[in-house]
Amino acid sequence: MTMNLTLRPAPQEYLCQEGAYAQLPGKLAERFIKKVLILHGENAYRVAAPFLPEFGNIEVITVQFNGECSDIEITRLLTLFKAAQADAIIGLGGGKVMDTAKAVGFRSGYVPVILLPTMASNCAAWTPLSVLYTEDGSSTGFEVYAQQTALLLVEPRVVIDSPIAFFIAGIADTLAKWYEADAILSQVEQPSLALDLCRYAAQQCHDIPLALAQQAVTDMRDKNPSYAWLKVMETNIMAGGLVGGFGDDYGRTAAAHPIHDALTARTETHVFLHGFKVAYGVLVQLALEDKWSEITKLAPFYEQFKLPQTLADLNLSELNDDALLTIAQRACAPGESIHFLASPVTPERVVDTIKALESFQQQAN
Structure with a gap:
């Protein structure tokens, strides 16, 4: 596969502190923004409202997110955005709100995107890309943007009140950044400075959660x-994004995320947050790499946070070989990053590996 290395390290401006939202009017004025559309999650606006400032002369239009970062939802919002003739879009909520706001900003002709994440469940607020889904929650891939987010504001008092399950999912998703980046970077004999920085960020995605989570x-x-808490919260949002920001294809995903994406096609898994399914994907990747000792080492961490270690943990204990092969075929589709692993990966090998992982976990227990 062709590997890209274009650096998009970070949002143009980032602030994480109590009172961050209070700076919004001034930050918008600095960007000559006079009318803004706020896309918000169902509960996000209510939670964030006590911390939002008066916008003064800046006109604000609020629109509630419909729940999926899908082409249908993006098109709906794009129509509203253009009809309003807004100068910028603000995303207020979780990862799918962040990704949808970025997609609307891109498809509107790269208007400024301002992100206010209300939870630390992934690095969506940091990355210049959107993960896309169907209306029923099945992943369809992602699109990368040439322009970074204009402004990212994190208000710790809002994030600390978010559901803990989302925070744990963010920890799991962040940990995956190390294993996926390491699988690719270990194959590079003479890494550039950018890839050195990518590896350093990836290492933090491993060391900080294991030490402080x-x-x-x-x-x-x-x-x-x-x-x-602040260190882990910022690691979830920032460090995972820096891995891809400095590493591009070398630091974005390897096998864990394609396994996640394939799992989303099974409706039984829709009750599990993104990071939980990615956590299982990490174990499948480690098994593909024959790193069984690392799986054993991670077991206490997984048990502590109730991260899935088997198919049964994902409501998939009844899958037959044909169903497993369907999942594996999707994970191994042409162009998927699972093929960045050092050894060739086929759907049949993925099925055999998942079965081996099941046996390994049964023996461990």
Whole structure:
């Protein structure tokens, strides 16, 4: 497969502190924005409202997100955005809201995109891409944008009140960045400086969660914005995005995310958050790489946060070989990043590996 290395490291401006939202009017004025559309999640606006400022002379239009970053939803919002003749779009909510706002901004002709994530469940607020889904929640791939987000504001007081399950999903998704990037970067004999920075960011995606996630989750339950919680929260949002920002194809995904994408075709998995399905994909990738000792090493971490380790943990215990092959064929479709692994991967090999992983986990328990 052809590997790209175009650097899009970060949003143009990033602020994470109490009172971050209060700077919105000034930041919009600096960008000559006079009318803005706010796309928000169902509960996000209510949660964020106490921290949002008065916008003064800036006209604000609010629109509720319909739930999926799909072509249908993007088209609906694009029509509303153009009819309103807005100068910019603000995404307020979770990862799919972030991705939809970015897609609308791109398809509107690269208007400024401002993102206000209300949870730390992934790096969507950082990355210049959108993961796309069908209306029923099946992943259809992603599109990468040439322009970064204009402004990213994180208000810790909002994020700490978000559901803990989303925070844990973010931790799992962040951890995957290390394993996927390492699988690719280990094949590069003479990495550029950009790839060195990519590897450093990926290493933080491993080291920080393993060291601080337990304390961070405890502190989040206590509504305590401690050092540990802030560090893990920013790692979820920032570090994962930096891996792809500096590494492009070398640091974005390997096998774990294609396994996730294939799993989304099974409606039984729709009750599980993105990061939980990616966590299972990490184990499949490690098994494909014959890194069984690493799976054993991760087991306590997975058990602590109730991350899926078997098909049964994903409501898929009844899958037969044909169903497994369908999942594997989708994960191994031409152009998928699973083919970035060092050894060739076929659908049949993925099926055999999933079965081997099932046996390994049964023996471990």
